[in-house]
Amino acid sequence: MSKRALKKYLAELRQEELADQLMDLYDRFPVVKEYYDFVFNPKEDKMVQEAKVKISNEYFPVKRKRPKARRSVAQKFIKHFIKLGVEPQLIADVMLYNLEIAQAFSADKNVPDAFFKSMLNSFTEVVQYISINGLLSDFKERIVQIFETTHNQKWPNEEEFSRALDIID
Structure with a gap:
């Protein structure tokens, strides 16, 4: 998927669907969890x-x-x-x-x-x-x-x- 297609897809999602996807990524991928842990508590x-x-x-x-x-x-x-x-x-x-x-x-x-x-x-x-x-x-x-x-x-x-x-x- 291209960056452009991803932007279009994300723009179509409702706020709660987007939040659900981010939480899923956070739970599934340790790299994403580590990134957000660093961003919010460096x-x-x-x-x-x-x-x-x-x-x-x-x-x-x-x-x-x-x-x-x-x-x-x-x-x-x-x-x-x-x-x-x-x-x-x-x-x-x-x-x-x-x-x-x-x-x-x-x-x-x-x-x-x-x-x-x-x-x-x-x-x-x-x-x-x-x-x-x-x-x-x-x-x-x-x-x-x-x-x-x-x-x-x-x-x-x-x-x-x-x-x-x-x-x-």
Whole structure:
């Protein structure tokens, strides 16, 4: 069904029929429920804290022995937050937190090259996101700290991190 056809169909419905359909969608689809829960009661800080705990658990697990160190967990939260319309400052905070926790992890562990490439992608994304949303003044210190940590830990793709910073300039 096209958007135009949907608009026409919805315009023909009475108020109570439309309300019934929305309630049905709310009951059937968890995504719709989550959207409306967020719209009417946006507990953004709580959502961000939960995301940070889960991201941290990827690198420093509490219940299992081995860390999984998957970037995809953080990316999933970030995309979800963007889709919901969470404040850009909070999204940038989660993006930077992901890099900071990954760097803390890599300081002690021998990680594969794919890890460094993945973190470079995350760094490039956060620098672009912060630049686009005009948040540089809020997060410049953290970005510089992440860059300096790549230098101090002698990451193999340190030069690419430097190029990613050129976006800001």
